[in-house]
Amino acid sequence: MKSYLESLWKSAPAVILGALVWLSVGAFALAQSPSQEAVPVLEGLDPVLLVQGKEVQGNLKLTVTRGRSQYFFASEENKGVFEKDPARYEIQLDGACARMGPPVTGNPDLYSVYQGRIYIFGTGGCKKAFDAAPANYLEAASAAKPKAVFTQDALKRGKALIDKAVSALGGAARIDNLTSYQGKSTSLQHRQQGDVEVKTNLTILFPDRIRFEQVMPDWNNPSATRQMTTVITPIEVFGIRASDVRSLPNSARFDQEQEIKRWPLSILRDRKSAGFNPAAIGSGNIGETAVEQVAVDIDGTSYTLGIDPATSRILSLSYQRRGPQGNFGQFVQVFSDFRAVDGLTLPFKVNATFNDQPWKERSPTVESITINGKIDPALFEKPKAGKTQ
Numbered sequence: 066m067k068s069y070l071e072s073l074w075k076s077a078p079a080v081i082l083g084a085l086v087w088l089s090v091g092a093f094a095l096a097q098s099p100s101q102e103a104v105p106v107l108e109g110l111d112p113v114l115l116v117q118g119k120e121v122q123g124n125l126k127l128t129v130t131r132g133r134s135q136y137f138f139a140s141e142e143n144k145g146v147f148e149k150d151p152a153r154y155e156i157q158l159d160g161a162c163a164r165m166g167p168p169v170t171g172n173p174d175l176y177s178v179y180q181g182r183i184y185i186f187g188t189g190g191c192k193k194a195f196d197a198a199p200a201n202y203l204e205a206a207s208a209a210k211p212k213a214v215f216t217q218d219a220l221k222r223g224k225a226l227i228d229k230a231v232s233a234l235g236g237a238a239r240i241d242n243l244t245s246y247q248g249k250s251t252s253l254q255h256r257q258q259g260d261v262e263v264k265t266n267l268t269i270l271f272p273d274r275i276r277f278e279q280v281m282p283d284w285n286n287p288s289a290t291r292q293m294t295t296v297i298t299p300i301e302v303f304g305i306r307a308s309d310v311r312s313l314p315n316s317a318r319f320d321q322e323q324e325i326k327r328w329p330l331s332i333l334r335d336r337k338s339a340g341f342n343p344a345a346i347g348s349g350n351i352g353e354t355a356v357e358q359v360a361v362d363i364d365g366t367s368y369t370l371g372i373d374p375a376t377s378r379i380l381s382l383s384y385q386r387r388g389p390q391g392n393f394g395q396f397v398q399v400f401s402d403f404r405a406v407d408g409l410t411l412p413f414k415v416n417a418t419f420n421d422q423p424w425k426e427r428s429p430t431v432e433s434i435t436i437n438g439k440i441d442p443a444l445f446e447k448p449k450a451g452k453t454q
Contacts, residue, residue: 104134114145116178123137124137124140151286153182156184157182163177164201165387168320173319223342226345226359230333233376237405239408239409245436248431249264250430251264251265253425254377258398265277275322279292293305301447302314351381367385380401389419394420
């Protein structure tokens with residue numbers, strides 16, 4: 066299967082193909098420049114009847130537009146039903162491919178109905194995989210565990226462990242006062258002809274500017290290289306490849322920001338936010354190393370941190386997320402090779418698994434990290450046509 070990064074530029078306009086990597090990377094997606102005009106969806110079928118298992122063509126004069134999606138209805142009654150509860154009848158996941166999730170978008174005419182909801186897909190293969198086991202690709206269906214209720218003692222011990230982790234990482238002042246981050250890393254990408262090296266550069270200018278670059282061998286000609294860049298600013302998201310600059314949908318922003326929020330460093334920076342209630346949940350092991358486990362909920366995601374009782378370093382992070390095939394499962398990162406960087410102690414090696422299987426693309430070796438360095442503002446400016454950075 067060709068990598069997302071290699072396929073995305075040749076994909077259909079309705080499809081965005083992304084690649085996900087850790088630490089010195091985030092999520093990357095490039096798409097055709099989005100049109101502002103509404104697009105007819107679901108082959109013009111009435112969505113209210115479609116969720117009932119009935120394929121009935123809508124009337125061209127009875128329409129509702131939601132975002133860029135234009136829906137058609139067979140009757141005024143059905144149009145009214147939709148308008149009273151559009152979230153129930155419209156395409157789910159904000160139009161993302163239901164197999165791969167955002168930022169991969171779906172073809173609005175390639176759909177399935179599951180439990181009274183409409184989902185769309187980037188490719189026929191994605192639809193086939195989803196139809197075979199829908200619950201595997203929907204986060205709500207995959208989250209089987211109810212939210213845990215912790216004792217006051219567990220919460221007290223959890224807070225104490227987090228406080229120690231903050232000190233071990235470099236202290237509250239250095240963690241909370243970051244102005245910029247620059248990181249370079251390498252990882253392996255699996256291809257049919259063998260693994261290839263992917264080089265990644267990530268630049269963050271806090272609080273709201275991100276530049277993510279990847280360089281890798283070309284899929285069709287491994288002796289040539291491809292470089293792709295995505296840039297996020299407060300007002301826009303755009304991608305760069307060769308001499309081509311393209312606007313990206315907001316889902317690319319959300320996905321990149323989510324990846325950064327999942328760093329141990331970011332989790333510790335969130336410790337003062339409302340609802341951050343770490344709880345000690347007992348001891349565990351990372352390989353042969355005993356750790357104290359701390360459960361934390363942030364923005365609806367439950368994380369488990371493995372903290373070394375001797376050094377108070379975060380040695381592991383685990384949570385539920387999409388894997389390389391789009392299905393939800395248990396993602397675990399194990400951190401090692403800790404080094405001092407401008408007052409912070411950060412891991413330079415990550416080994417990642419998904420459902421206990423190695424995930425090479427998520428197992429980078431960090432080459433360098435610069436904290437609070439000077440960042441050229443031009444890195445976040447959109448190049449003019451024919452001029453790339």
